Amino acid sequence: MNSHWGKIQVxxxxxxGKTTAALGLVIRALGRGKKAAIVYFDKGGNHYGEREILDQLAGDNFQYFVTGAERFDxxxxxxxxxxxxxxxxxxxxxxxxxxxxFKKASLDLLVLDEINSTISLGMLKLExxxxxxxxxxxxxxLVLTGRDAHPRILEKADLVTEMKMVKHYFYQGTEAREGIEY
Incomplete structure (x- = not known):
């Protein structure tokens, strides 16, 4: 492993774009021969389009795990x-x-998708x-995604990116679209 690896990103x-950015990191890492994994928190169900591709990528260098009860219809x-x-x-x-x-896999990159949200919504304890x-x-x-990252999580991070909504078509009546939002 490269000695420069080992940071915490939020x-x-x-x-x-939070999950999308994390998926981009996974693709980049895999393209360089690294080992990566994703643990989806709070995104149960099989309707997320990226999982079609992730199934194709799954193998020795990549795996993903889905946790979370179905929240999207x-x-x-x-x-x-x-x-x-x-x-x-x-x-x-x-x-x-x-x-x-952490104990068994020799990963280079691990994404904890929506883990910040699970803390803010009370599904997981901050401690x-x-x-x-x-x-x-x-x-x-380690990459942590999700809204409302706790300040103590931000303190532990080496990189924090805040995605700011300036304008969103949902507020103009556009529904979630297959291939874009899921």
């Missing part, structure tokens, strides 16, 4: 807001997967996530 904010194109007990259980399962990856960050293997580049 992509947060109310603008679009592709038929009505609506999200279920509010947290239920099953959401908390799924998020906690995601933490266990990450701990296992549990901070404890997890303290267990991160030294050479592992």
């Amino acid at each position: 992509y947060t904010g109310y603008g679009k 592709p038929e009505s194109k609506t999200f279920r807001f509010g947290v239920e007990e099953r959401d908390k259980q799924e998020a906690e399962q995601g933490l266990k997967i990450v701990e296992d990856l 549990d996530v901070l404890d997890l960050l303290n267990k991160k293997p030294p050479g592992l580049e």
Whole structure:
């Protein structure tokens, strides 16, 4: 592993593109022969378009894990807001997967998609996530995405990018579109 690897990156904010930016890093890392993984927190279900490609990429150098109860209805194109007990259980399962990856996998890059949101929505305890960050293997580049990143997470990060929404077509009546939003 390159000695410059091992940073913590955070992509947060109310603008679009946090997961997309993290996926770009995964593609770049894989293109350079690195090993990468994604743990999806709070994005259950099979309707996310990127997973079609991720299934094709899965192998020795890449794997992904889906946790989170289904919150999006592709038929009505609506999200279920509010947290239920099953959401908390799924998020906690995601933490266990990450701990296992820390111990067993020799990864270069690991994305924890929507983990910031799971903290802010009360699905995970901040202290549990901070404890997890303290267990991160030294050479592992770790990327945390999701809105409302906690200030203590931001303090631990080496890079923080805040996606700012300036204008969004949702507010003009455009529904979530297959291939763009999911």
